Amino acid sequence: MKRAGIRKASQTVSDHVTSKAGGARPVSIAMVARRAGVSIATVSRVMNGVENKATSETAARVRAAVAALGYRPQSVGRALRQRESRIVGVLAANLGNPAMAAAAASIELALRDAGFVMALCDTHEDPAIQDEYLAEMEAQLARGIVLLVAVPSPRLDQLRAAGRPLVFVNRRDPGDETSPFVGIDDHAAGFAVAQHWLARDKAGPFGLLHASLSFSAGQRRAAGFVAGLVAGGVAEAEILRGTGSGKCHLAIGHAGMGALLAGPRMPRRILCLSDLIAYGAYRRLSEAGLRVPDDVALFGFDDNPLNAWIAPWLSAVKIPYDDFGPVVVATLAALLDEAQAKAGFMPHELVIRGG
Amino acid sequence: MKRAGIRKASQTVSDHVTSKAGGARPVSIAMVARRAGVSIATVSRVMNGVENKATSETAARVRAAVAALGYRPQSVGRALRQRESRIVGVLAANLGNPAMAAAAASIELALRDAGFVMALCDTHEDPAIQDEYLAEMEAQLARGIVLLVAVPSPRLDQLRAAGRPLVFVNRRDPGDETSPFVGIDDHAAGFAVAQHWLARDKAGPFGLLHASLSFSAGQRRAAGFVAGLVAGGVAEAEILRGTGSGKCHLAIGHAGMGALLAGPRMPRRILCLSDLIAYGAYRRLSEAGLRVPDDVALFGFDDNPLNAWIAPWLSAVKIPYDDFGPVVVATLAALLDEAQAKAGFMPHELVIRGG
DNA sequence: TTTTTGAAGGAAAACGATTTCCTCAATCCT
């Protein structure tokens, strides 16, 4: 507790003492300034590359001191002053979903390249948790917030209204479809799957397994699929739907497939609105002794990278999650200085497997 | 720029103005203090539950003001003053690995419960990136750092030496095996797999597919497996090893299995030191027209939750990632106030599938 | 009645950066 208040005396010596084990204060800008024999203002300016504020000689002295002391500015001090930190909050609905984890990984990489730090949160698609995290990100003075599958919540409305930089990924802003968005054209993708199937054979019935349809992605995928089938001459009654309760897509796929199996007519081609739903359906089919894709063909969404290795029976709409990061960051950047940015559509692709 | 320096005048009115759209400064402790008619010190003390510093009546007034204004302390101010933020850095080697993502999700949940905020980073098992993130976490005044599969790096040595709170998960500290660790007993798990197989049939050869063995987890798993086999009377020469280059376990499994297939004797039972390696091996076997587990039995490590759904052919050592979070946080907490904590072993379990 | 205590609460000093003012020269126009 007796930290000597000496500021003037014995400056040269004290530098060496700082790296002791005990209370070891991290190197501050003041130490650098003392060692370089300049003011902290100058150190700050040199570090931030401000022009015409230091001779090259002074700058060199400062940089030497920085290197010698291993100085690295504390983000906290800077954030306080600038009222803005380098943190970007990423609120994901479910990290257990490999597709979402892949997206998060890609975003993390891109954020890092842009000099941001990602704070990743798992909202479990729960509005209360999402709100809590939104509040926390505000408290952290986060530069922006990326919502990787958002749910409607009061504070989300509030932040949107306040014009905070929000980027929605995969699922559009539930409160305003025109908010900045990065994702595929879900309607077109659903439509493409229908076309793909019809090109081979128009015989129904067709199946559609989905989770909640109250959100943009699912809605659009389903609508596109139905539209594609109808456009190809399939009657709406030929499209059988299945779903399940809860938020776990695996369980939903399992239950939904159970429902289809129990129905009077069993579709031979079934679109699942996520890979996980397809996995659940696959398991249910296996339990029923049916083979995929010989007996029943499944089509998923996302195309989890593992599919190629262990799910060779699953065709899927590939969503290029690995490419999301740069686009998300670009959208965020646009939002930060132009104060507006619009949807960034990613290309999708049909990956056909298993014959 | 002409922010009126009025402190005393017109307090009551100004409160309502704060939530305007434009520059809308977030609610600060000063506003709360003004509205409650107390000093900021008192507000701070009430919020932090300091005893004997406010009558219950004053406290109520403060809380009312907080509620009315929707005040939430900015983490940055607090962090600066306390020289410690509520951020905990989690450095994961590869978020694309579902097992690691699962662990991260579990840790995130537990951190949140304990009032921390997780900053998640992907090091790609690259020492330079790990160092960069370690530095960044220091700059953020992170309360602690969790290394979810660490690699050796200079700054890691430095932080360890400085006594910073570090928790190693899954792979031990490459610089000091006695650092706080959370994970399974890898040696025992490898041993158990050997025992399991020998109980049925002692006929070799056996296979072992692994990535780099320069780190604790792989080393121990392999050593335990070999020890188990040898203890059961299997000759070391009966244990055939395969591996591949690079860091992608899928590719390593694929290549390693290729090597085994090309060898003179093909093992019928193969332990893969991660699920991903097993997936790679599975694909290679499928390409060779071999069936799992009928022709060749595979044993993985991790037991990715998806296994139950789409890899019913894979037995695995289940690592209870979902339970890691609380233990990691407890270890961190112990480290923070007792300044030391030791290994927290998690139980493993053999999950037998496919036959 | 005087002294001690303890509770209640305010003023102000941190914390570590950035940024706004300054000041002081030297150079540049007329």
Place this chain on the structure above:
DNA sequence: AGGATTGAGGAAATCGTTTTCCTTCAAAAA
């Protein structure tokens, strides 16, 4: 020569908290 401009750099304000000192006042102890 004299004013304007520019480059170089320092002092100090600022951001939003927490925490250390104070001061005051009432109740308890002497």
